[in-house]
Amino acid sequence: MTKKRAILKAATLLFATKGYNDTSMNEVARMTASASATIFYHFKNKEELYLAVLENVKDRILGDFSAYFSRKHFKTGLDMVEGIIDFYLYMAGILEDGFQLLHHYYTYRLAQENPVCRRHLEAVYDVLVSLLEEAIRKGQQDGSIVETPPRKGALIVLSTVDSVVRFNTYNLFDAGALYDDLTKSCRRMLESR
Amino acid sequence: MTKKRAILKAATLLFATKGYNDTSMNEVARMTASASATIFYHFKNKEELYLAVLENVKDRILGDFSAYFSRKHFKTGLDMVEGIIDFYLYMAGILEDGFQLLHHYYTYRLAQENPVCRRHLEAVYDVLVSLLEEAIRKGQQDGSIVETPPRKGALIVLSTVDSVVRFNTYNLFDAGALYDDLTKSCRRMLESR
DNA sequence: CCTTAAACTGACTGTCGAGTCAGTTTTTGG
DNA sequence: CCAAAAACTGACTCGACAGTCAGTTTAAGG
Known part of the structure; x- marks a missing residue:
């Protein structure tokens, strides 16, 4: 084994x-x-190996996120959003290979014809979007976050964070230096005033 | 020919x-x-063909962006940021294949060993970052945009927009429905208050 | 019309990589 | 200790594809 x-x-x-x-x-x-x-x-073959790799990545991400956020509690919804972003960046650091795989075009192409692949991909993004959505809902109740469709807000935040991570591994420009500003920017995007 | x-x-x-x-x-x-x-x-060979394709994409993007923003003028820096985002989304629509190429991992891998490829990639992102940076600077002078490092702000906005386009072509979730909210979110991220 | 260069092509080659299989080694547990 | 299952391997096949080359067709212009 x-x-x-x-x-x-x-x-x-x-x-x-x-x-x-x-x-x-x-x-x-x-x-x-x-x-x-x-x-x-x-x-069985190369594709199966790839799927196994993906599944493994998915399991680790789902596991770690669920574990962390089932324990952890946050004062406000906005704090929770920040917590999610920070944890995402942290995870992208330890599981660099895994996250890089999630950015490969091949993965998306495969997902379009292979339901197993699609399920893995969706599972990963679902846990992230759901968490962010929950945080935004919470924030709208405690008044820390502006009224806006929670799902859309979640998707946009996810896009931003995901993209910075992607630019960072591709090192086109020094996106690593953005990690600090990233949280600030997302706060500004969501906070009520 | x-x-x-x-x-x-x-x-x-x-x-x-x-x-x-x-x-x-x-x-x-x-x-x-x-x-x-x-x-x-x-x-000469397959790689050269790929580079030629990339160069062509680069030229079209550079051309269209330069042409549009050398003429067009904006009231405030914040309006200009919005203009850039809108034009980016518009371009990503007509030049879908080209933009998709820019998201392929292969392109970045090639860029790491092939200077020609790297130059094409950098040229594209440079024109976008520079424009956004200019807009942010302008906005900070006219008071429409908050004080923040312009380059970092530009990179974060670019990340967000780029990522939404990417998610859209990969159609993991309906990112196309985000186009409207995208501009709003970026405005909120940058506007002074 | 004819010469010359550019554009194009069919048929070929060599390599490389996915996948198979018959057989060997190792592990397991009765 | 032994049988049988699980783990592992060397040597092989077969197809696909990048790239070549000698030659033909087309275009240009003198």
């Missing part, structure tokens, strides 16, 4: 850094000191 | 919708009713 895990881990790294097509099964095999046939023993 | 154009156009469509690796030269050839050798007559 430990070899299967190693394969999954190596595949995550390679898929994330080189993309699906430029990652060969031989490479994954080499990286785990196994024969490529071993990979096909554990995973 | 018209055949070269047709090849470029077909390649843009295919690269955008299927990705670099899943687009074969034969497919491009078939789509333009030519032999694959013809493509290699016009473009």
Whole structure:
């Protein structure tokens, strides 16, 4: 069982850094000191391996987010939004490969024809949108957040955060320096005045 | 010369919708009713074709943005920010394939080793960031925009808009319905109060 | 009309990678 | 200790695709 895990881990790294097509099964095999046939023993084919990687990423994200926000409580809805953003950035740091995978076009293309893939993707974004939506609702009740459709607000905040993370890993410009301003900007976007 | 154009156009469509690796030269050839050798007559190899496509996209974006904003004038900096966002969304509509290409991981990977690719990418984002920065500076002078580092503000706005467009083409959720709220949210993010 | 260059093509090659399979090694638990 | 299942592997196939080349067709203009 430990070899299967190693394969999954190596595949995550390679898929994330080189993309699906430029990652060969031989490479994954080499990286785990196994024969490529071993990979096909554990995973039916390359696509299944990719799906397994995705599922694993999904599980980790769902698990960590649920765990954190089921315990944690916040004074205001706006504070909760900030908490979500911070935790997202934190997660994107430890699970860098996983998040990068979520930004690959290949993943979305696959999702359009493969329901399993689509479910994984949706599960990840659903937990984030739902949390943000809940925070916004809460904020509208405690008066910290302006009246606006909660779901739309949630989607826009998510877009912003997701995009900064994406720009950061692609390092087009120094998006890492934006992490601080990001929370401030999102606060300004939502806060009631 | 018209055949070269047709090849470029077909390649843009295919690269955008299927990705670099899943687009074969034969497919491009078939789509333009030519032999694959013809493509290699016009473009040295597949990568060069991709770069040519990118350059073309860059030129169109730079051209249209410069043309529009060299003429157009705005009352306030905040209005200008809104104008830029609107024009961005408009452009993302007509030049859908081009913008999609800019979101592909492959493009960023290539940019890391290929200076030509990097220059194209930077040129596109530079024109957008610069425009937004200019608008924010203007807004800070006329009092419509809050005091905040202009470049950072520009990057965050760009992230948000770019991401909504991306989500829209990937149609994970109905991001198209966000276009209206997008401008409002960005206004709230920047306006002085 | 003829020459020359540009545009184009069919048929080919070589490589690389996904996937298979028959067989070997390791693990398990009775 | 042994049987049987699970884990693993080397050597192979087969197809797809980027890229080449020698040659043909088309266009230009003198």
